Amino acid sequence: MSATDGAFARWLLQAQIVEDQLTAEQRSLLQYAFAFRERCGDDYYSNRLLSHFLLHCGSGLKVAQIARLVGISRPTASHQQGVSSKEAIQAAHHRMAGRPHGKLLPRYAGPIAEFILSHADATRYDILDFIERTWGVRVSTVALHHFCKKFGLDRATRAEATTSRPSADRTPAETVPPSQPVALPPPPFSRRGRNTRGRSS
Numbered sequence: 001m002s003a004t005d006g007a008f009a010r011w012l013l014q015a016q017i018v019e020d021q022l023t024a025e026q027r028s029l030l031q032y033a034f035a036f037r038e039r040c041g042d043d044y045y046s047n048r049l050l051s052h053f054l055l056h057c058g059s060g061l062k063v064a065q066i067a068r069l070v071g072i073s074r075p076t077a078s079h080q081q082g083v084s085s086k087e088a089i090q091a092a093h094h095r096m097a098g099r100p101h102g103k104l105l106p107r108y109a110g111p112i113a114e115f116i117l118s119h120a121d122a123t124r125y126d127i128l129d130f131i132e133r134t135w136g137v138r139v140s141t142v143a144l145h146h147f148c149k150k151f152g153l154d155r156a157t158r159a160e161a162t163t164s165r166p167s168a169d170r171t172p173a174e175t176v177p178p179s180q181p182v183a184l185p186p187p188p189f190s191r192r193g194r195n196t197r198g199r200s201s
Contacts, residue, residue, distance in 0.1 A: 015068035090125030102137035109151040
């Protein structure tokens with residue numbers, strides 16, 4: 001690493017990281033990250049892999065520091081922090097496939113709903129792959145979000161729909177009066193009130 005110590009120090013400096021304040025483990029980690037960057041380059045895919053690793057390896061570095069190291073914005077790094085490895089690879093795959101083409105039609109709503117309901121753990125990229133396989137249409141994640149929201153297929157709407165609600169025509173429990181003993185009906189053929197015998201002839 002001695003041959004590239006100057007470049008490594010400049011890399012940390014542009015990320016506003018003070019090398020003397022790093023722990024030994026953090027310095028070793030960043031040296032290997034720098035070696036990866038030197039070997040693989042700073043293209044989108046290399047940066048995506050490197051940022052995903054640094055954001056999830058428990059390095060103790062701040063999100064803003066990692067964002068500056070790999071050359072992405074702070075909001076982008078925060079978003080990537082909540083993305084799984086599968087989603088990171090899927091996002092890179094969709095970017096590699098080129099620009100979206102086509103649009104989502106209303107008749108797609110039924111099959112998409114069936115796919116979502118039968119694949120509870122499906123990511124948005126899984127849904128995009130399903131759409132591309134089924135209709136040969138590639139769309140953006142933003143277009144998918146608006147489509148799902150329009151047809152009530154987004155997570156928030158589905159969660160609200162599955163939440164049990166009290167029936168509108170049902171009296172709330174707090175307004176029901178306390179139970180009271182109910183008088184039983186008289187047995188059959190019993191005397192109802194006073195029965196005065198008539199005179200016998």
